[in-house]
Amino acid sequence: MTEHPDLTPTFGTGAAVSTDPTPVAGVALDPTPSLGSTPSQTVGPYLHIGLLWPDGPDVVPAGTPGAISIRGQVFDGAGAVVPDALVETWQADPDGRFDHPDDPRGARPAAVPGFRGFGRSATDADGRYEIRTVKPGALPDADGETEAPHLNLSIFARGLLHRLVTRLYFPDEEAANGTDPVLAAVDPARRATLVARPEPDGFRFDIHLQGPDETVFFAV
Amino acid sequence: MTTDHIRATEPNERGDGEFDADGIVPVAGAARPSGLVLPRYRHDDPDTHPPMLFPDYGSTNLRAPKQPLALLPQRLTEVTGPLLGEGRLGELDHDLTRQHAGEPQGQRIIVHGRVLDGNGRPVPHTLVEIWQPNAAGRYRHANDNWPAPLDPNFTGVGRTLTDADGHYRFVTVQPGAYPWRNHPNAWRPAHIHFSLFGQAFTQRLVTQMYFPGDPLFFQDPVFNSVRDPLARERLISRYDHSVTEPEWALGFEFDIVLRGREATPFEDGEDDD
Numbered sequence: 001m002t003e004h005p006d007l008t009p010t011f012g013t014g015a016a017v018s019t020d021p022t023p024v025a026g027v028a029l030d031p032t033p034s035l036g037s038t039p040s041q042t043v044g045p046y047l048h049i050g051l052l053w054p055d056g057p058d059v060v061p062a063g064t065p066g067a068i069s070i071r072g073q074v075f076d077g078a079g080a081v082v083p084d085a086l087v088e089t090w091q092a093d094p095d096g097r098f099d100h101p102d103d104p105r106g107a108r109p110a111a112v113p114g115f116r117g118f119g120r121s122a123t124d125a126d127g128r129y130e131i132r133t134v135k136p137g138a139l140p141d142a143d144g145e146t147e148a149p150h151l152n153l154s155i156f157a158r159g160l161l162h163r164l165v166t167r168l169y170f171p172d173e174e175a176a177n178g179t180d181p182v183l184a185a186v187d188p189a190r191r192a193t194l195v196a197r198p199e200p201d202g203f204r205f206d207i208h209l210q211g212p213d214e215t216v217f218f219a220v
Numbered sequence: 221m222t223t224d225h226i227r228a229t230e231p232n233e234r235g236d237g238e239f240d241a242d243g244i245v246p247v248a249g250a251a252r253p254s255g256l257v258l259p260r261y262r263h264d265d266p267d268t269h270p271p272m273l274f275p276d277y278g279s280t281n282l283r284a285p286k287q288p289l290a291l292l293p294q295r296l297t298e299v300t301g302p303l304l305g306e307g308r309l310g311e312l313d314h315d316l317t318r319q320h321a322g323e324p325q326g327q328r329i330i331v332h333g334r335v336l337d338g339n340g341r342p343v344p345h346t347l348v349e350i351w352q353p354n355a356a357g358r359y360r361h362a363n364d365n366w367p368a369p370l371d372p373n374f375t376g377v378g379r380t381l382t383d384a385d386g387h388y389r390f391v392t393v394q395p396g397a398y399p400w401r402n403h404p405n406a407w408r409p410a411h412i413h414f415s416l417f418g419q420a421f422t423q424r425l426v427t428q429m430y431f432p433g434d435p436l437f438f439q440d441p442v443f444n445s446v447r448d449p450l451a452r453e454r455l456i457s458r459y460d461h462s463v464t465e466p467e468w469a470l471g472f473e474f475d476i477v478l479r480g481r482e483a484t485p486f487e488d489g490e491d492d493d
């Protein structure tokens with residue numbers, strides 16, 4: 001964890017401090033000013049009116065060659081399904097690239113037409129979510145390691161005051177999973193909670209908020 | 221999310237505060253063996269965000285994880301994120317008072333502010349999504365059945381993009397307070413739900429905006445789940461007379477701060493795109 005001093009000003013009294021740090025070779029930059037983040041609050045029970053998009057589950061458009069479904073159920077600590085959660089996904093394209101300025105290899109649109117990288121699906125009355133996507137590629141890591149193909153997931157719901165973050169790995173990537181630095185840092189007894197199960201048209205990934213099969217959640 | 225839920229040290233942590241031969245603090249984000257240079261987003265102070273388990277808010281009891289969170293070092297998937305643009309917006313999505321044939325009931329308000337990162341820099345062209353109940357405190361949602369009237373002229377949903385300076389603006393009506401069953405005579409203070417993306421997965425934020433001086437704060441466990449009183453204040457909008465329009469609408473300012481980046485000696489002009 002990086003600790004930093006809280007220099008938070010009160011809003012409306014100059015929070016909007018503008019800085020334009022000019023990098024000087026050989027000098028470590030001070031990241032000040034440091035504004036305190038706006039706190040998270042629960043998405044509440046009525047998220048559907050605000051956050052559902054007709055194409056929310058479509059990371060890729062219908063009819064995309066090689067498209068797969070990723071689906072699963074969300075369970076609470078009593079084993080009951082969670083019918084009012086929202087699952088969001090974020091992933092690289094099949095070449096392991098991001099169309100984003102902070103991908104240091106350069107922003108580049110995916111070869112898959114209409115690839116958005118992002119999906120969102122509310123759970124239904126049975127706690128089921130589902131998105132349509134294509135499998136992401138492996139990723140180079142800044143330390144020279146390779147990350148196995150994965151999706152990042154955010155889970156929001158009534159009763160979650162902050163989103164939960166987890167990762168979905170693929171069961172048909174055993175070798176890559178075996179050298180993945182994130183999986184390696186997870187308690188081996190709980191690693192399986194991060195690996196999806198194969199289904200005829202894709203993969204199944206259940207999320208357990210609590211209980212003996214509690215999914216591994218991350219602080220990012 | 222609090223640090224006491226976090227275990228394990230970051231496997232690729234390099235920044236130990238010592239200077240190398242060039243006098244550069246080897247903070248994360250500096251060039252690594254493979255040459256990939258990634259930004260890194262600072263972690264928030266522990267009491268900025270609510271804990272996952274907050275028994276006063278009953279729904280957390282069966283939903284908050286029991287195991288500590290594992291620290292996920294920031295790599296490519298974490299420092300990138302969806303950059304959603306105009307395609308998500310309808311023409312009147314920023315004006316919740318003009319989405320139907322007639323005008324909604326209630327006090328017309330203008331809610332505006334800036335989306336900034338923790339370094340005080342504007343977050344430009346980022347999607348802001350809001351939703352809220354109507355003036356009577358009822359959501360247009362199948363599960364909201366309390367006996368307050370629906371308003372045929374109010375959906376309660378808005379979307380916009382921030383401009384180049386990180387500024388956003390909505391026109392809506394003052395949402396009403398509403399009861400819930402968390403504790404005896406429980407009422408949520410008036411609020412508007414906000415959803416923000418920023419520029420990276422790390423910056424994703426869902427929060428609620430409150431109104432100054434609300435008498436219901438004292439009994440609301442959602443608001444009070446934020447333990448740092450200064451952080452809690454950041455959830456409250458400010459009455460803004462400079463934005464109030466004569467004979468039309470009251471103005472409220474709500475700035476939103478997403479996580480900032482650590483400075484990196486090798487990076488220049490972040491996000492000049």
Ligand SMILES: [Fe+2]
Nearest residue numbers: 044408411413
């Ligand atoms: Fe609400």
